[in-house]
Amino acid sequence: SRLEETVKKTVAENPVVVYSKTWCSYSSEVKTLFKKLGAEPLVIELDEMGPQGPQLQKVLERLTGQHTVPNVFIGGQHIGGCTDTLKLYRKGELEPLLSEAKSK
Amino acid sequence: SRLEETVKKTVAENPVVVYSKTWCSYSSEVKTLFKKLGAEPLVIELDEMGPQGPQLQKVLERLTGQHTVPNVFIGGQHIGGCTDTLKLYRKGELEPLLSEAKSK
Ligand SMILES: N[C@@H](CCC(=O)N[C@@H](CS)C(=O)NCC(=O)O)C(=O)O
Ligand SMILES: N[C@@H](CCC(=O)N[C@@H](CS)C(=O)NCC(=O)O)C(=O)O
Numbered sequence: 671s672r673l674e675e676t677v678k679k680t681v682a683e684n685p686v687v688v689y690s691k692t693w694c695s696y697s698s699e700v701k702t703l704f705k706k707l708g709a710e711p712l713v714i715e716l717d718e719m720g721p722q723g724p725q726l727q728k729v730l731e732r733l734t735g736q737h738t739v740p741n742v743f744i745g746g747q748h749i750g751g752c753t754d755t756l757k758l759y760r761k762g763e764l765e766p767l768l769s770e771a772k773s774k
Numbered sequence: 775s776r777l778e779e780t781v782k783k784t785v786a787e788n789p790v791v792v793y794s795k796t797w798c799s800y801s802s803e804v805k806t807l808f809k810k811l812g813a814e815p816l817v818i819e820l821d822e823m824g825p826q827g828p829q830l831q832k833v834l835e836r837l838t839g840q841h842t843v844p845n846v847f848i849g850g851q852h853i854g855g856c857t858d859t860l861k862l863y864r865k866g867e868l869e870p871l872l873s874e875a876k877s878k
């Protein structure tokens with residue numbers, strides 16, 4: 671579908687992408703972490719897109735198996751949600767992924 | 775207002791009360807912690823109450839100054855949100871509050 675192609679293009683062309691909701695603290699935690707690490711994520715707030723928000727969330731589920739937010743991509747690769755991202759960070763594996771994605 | 779009286783009564787009559795939303799991970803964290811500590815909270819899911827949900831959230835803001843979920847009360851006392859509750863837990867101050875509230 672056209673929306674599916676848009677998502678694929680977005681995550682391919684941007685080193686860090688976070689599909690988020692403005693009111694969600696798990697989404698805030700991930701956005702804050704990336705900013706702290708200087709990653710400058712592209713943030714897409716699903717609750718600010720009118721009817722396209724739920725449609726996007728459905729497309730993301732089809733593409734990643736994940737229907738929740740935050741939904742995180744680094745270097746075009748699906749990372750997961752807040753817990754997954756924090757886990758990688760604590761293991762020291764997040765920052766290497768970020769630098770690699772930035773340098774692409 | 776009548777809704778305000780309902781909230782006051784609810785938090786007075788129940789040792790642990792959590793105003794929550796079913797889709798919210800911060801709310802889940804708090805509910806899980808209380809269950810793990812054997813606290814058996816009364817959980818009120820604001821997103822499952824139709825139009826009364828947002829009204830309740832407004833009343834809670836008026837009563838506690840807090841407009842977010844989760845909104846936690848122990849022994850009739852306003853505790854705060856997820857972060858506040860976890861902070862008390864890590865300081866070892868949550869469980870004493872819970873036993874005191876249970877024994878009332
Ligand atoms: N373990 C996941 C939890 C994700 C989750 O449950 N997200 C909630 C919001 S905190 C969600 O998307 N709920 C459904 C919705 O908002 O559409 C993570 O760390 O990201
Ligand atoms: N620091 C607060 C954050 C609370 C918060 O921002 N809650 C969000 C959901 S995670 C909220 O209520 N957003 C507005 C809403 O859902 O009406 C806590 O630990 O509870």
Ligand code: FES
Binds near residue numbers: 693695696697798799
């Ligand atoms: S909506 Fe509360 S943590 Fe996501």
